[in-house]
Amino acid sequence: MSSRTDRAAPVVEMYGITVERGGVRVLDDVDLTLHPGEVHAIMGENGAGKSTLIGALTGTVPIVSGDVLVDGAARTPTSVAQSRAEGIATVFQESHLSPHLTVAENVMIGHEVRRWFGIDWAANRERASAALATLGIEDVDPRTPLAALSPATKQLVAVARAIVLEPRVLVLDEPTSSLDAAEAARLLGVVRRLRDQGVAVLFVSHFLEQVFEVSDRMTVLRGGRVVAEYRTAEVERAELISKMIGEDIDALQALHSQRLAHHYAGSGEATLRATSIGRRGSLEPTDVDLARGEVVGFAGLRGSGRTELARLMSGVERADRGELWLDGARVQLRSPGAALRYRIAMSSENVREDGIVAGLTVRENIVLALQALRGWSRPLSRGEQDAVVDTYLDALHLSRDDLDRPAGELSGGTQQKVLVARLLATRPHVLILDEPTRGIDIAAKLDIQRRVARLAGEGVAVVFISSQLEEVVRLSDRIVVLKDREKIGELSNGPGVTVDTIVEMIAADLDELAPGDDDGAGAADGAGGRDVT
């Protein structure tokens, strides 16, 4: 259709878009123009209004005022179905697929190939397979129920659903959040190809590098307003980041040097000691010591066993070998609740599924663990609740207005903060944080990292797990490196330790194995196997 001129007429124009939620302006007078053959990124921290803007375009969020034009004609977005009919396909941030339907159905439902007798399943499977093949997951059987797939594959199926219609406008909200590097690269390749075919792409991602790699232009949102618009080629990263968080970027550096300055030498007295702890099929026997006031990073690739180790140490999963010693006494953790009674707390990497109770208010979510610890027969009074909640309000930058909102309404970053607040309310001696910064913006990340550093300063033994190794290096006093469900070494952090040190350690270990050994989480995910973590 439209030949790729330098600047074709815009396909979508949004002017003065204002959206309110619960009386609060979440989008204020936002303009956005999408041109064919361009990848347009929306940048901003959590709560900046990125997903809301997408909702306004696709009709899932009602607009208070403002105009939406498609091909120059005004219209009111009312539903996803309508926007699809106009050629706007969306991959939403939250999962929007049906677990019980097959992969082919998830890709094709709503626009199935039909013949005189009804849905032609063979034809649908064929079209779905073709779309899956473009995304590099052609080895997924389209007849598999979606529930059997890994999060990464599900995310790619969602993308397949969007591109199978050959849309004119493709909206991608955090499409790479569960993908590994190879999968993400392939997806970005597909995005680029679609752009070259004249598709207008709206791209939202927390991964700065991906945005720089794939986008042509970017709009920066902060607090529901447009604060800047750039051509990607002309923007400095540092400038972009400071626009996004609206405060001094040097804070990041400062935190790092602070950590280095107070670097904890390790008294040698472990508060939590795991000896030969392991579980058949998930972790080889491993020794780990945690000392008070120390941040221990677990570093490793996805599936390396870092999550498994954390789960065994916090009673989420039961070890079938090895022993746990807490302050010199042997303990058995039969459940996370038992661990809490020993003041060992863990936050899961999967906030939405394992952590936050979406239907309870923020206040209730925060006091949940404390209440469980006290026993349900002795409810916390409102006054006690307030005392607990108030302690963490400022520390976590939660707003008082948010307290009585259902936690499910909050952005991912805020939910993560609520979860951390819940754990802190139990005043843990050992705090295990599994990917506390995944999928959240820089400001919130910084906030959580600061918090971790302060906790260690207060004498808590902290375990910090992140797939972003620079974070692990920045925060940890000691780094436990895992690989293939096994601990392969331990580093005392210091000026000489960088991300490369850890990468080399993992890579060196890899070389010792027979080459061609069929490890590699990427292959497993691509084949639709379960996520190993």
Place this chain on the structure above:
Amino acid sequence: MTTVAPRGRAARAQGPGGAPTRGRARGWRIDRRYLPVVGTLVVLALILVVGGARYDNFLSVGVLANLFINNSFLIVLAVGMTFVILTGGIDLSVGAVLALSSVTAAYLLNAGLPAGVVVPLVVLIGSVIGLLIGAMVHVFEVQPFIATLAGMFFARGLCFLIAPESIPITDETFVALAGWDTWVAGQWRVTSSVVIALVVVAVAFYLLHYTQFGRTVYAIGGGEASARLMGLPVTRTKVLVYVISGTCAGLGGLLFAMFSRSGYSLTGVAMELDAIAAVVIGGTILTGGTGFVLGSVLGALVLGLIQTIITFEGTLSSWWTKIVIGGLLLVFVVLQRLLAVRRT
């Protein structure tokens, strides 16, 4: 009896990296989604074998043919209920709607209206009540349990308003329709109600597996918010499942009137629970999203067979039917739970 539509081979699709260490290389080739239905089939076969061993004539063609004849209305109710439960809802009104439909049929036929008018009209009564319930569930966001409970009281009340006592049906056309039968393969007696029930099953199967409406029913059961974000017509579908269930109840009332040649306001008390039991025993999960209409048919037949066994036993109280059904329900719900746990 396997379904034709989206046939899967989950076992194969796990792929090479599918965490073999967790011992998932189990030997079965059946798609896990069909397991509950297969379970129902096994139970059905077991009852047949036990019955055949204990009683002479149990495995006769006549007994089996009667199984369909006596349970045709339950099959129709279970089919309608399957749609509702697949979306994650429930319909408690069907027993009362069945009664209302049969009482109305008897009353109007007695009043001299021709069967050609009465038959479509009583089915339509079910559809209208279903539509009202669907609107309540959708527009006012009433819990399906409450909305259909209201529908149940409403329909049952109307029955008594129309006729508190039993009305015999004497209309010639209607009696002829009810009495029509044919013999398949010489010995298998098939009545008009069986034909109607089987047509309903076939239509339901087609709707669920070969139309967008049907797939949307499954998608809603898997998650309503997701279905909305997929751009599926969630609202229309949610209302429509109650219309379908209501229509099936209306049709069930017609079949019951044909079966009993009368209309009585106390028929079908607690029959909605039988229908729900048939659906659950047939492998449909109450939270929605998984299940098959053919499973519900098998479930209805299991209930019917238990009844038959107890009749054959002679000395047993008919309440034993309820006890056995209760036990079966428990077994099936636990079975489903185990399957669901293993899946995660």
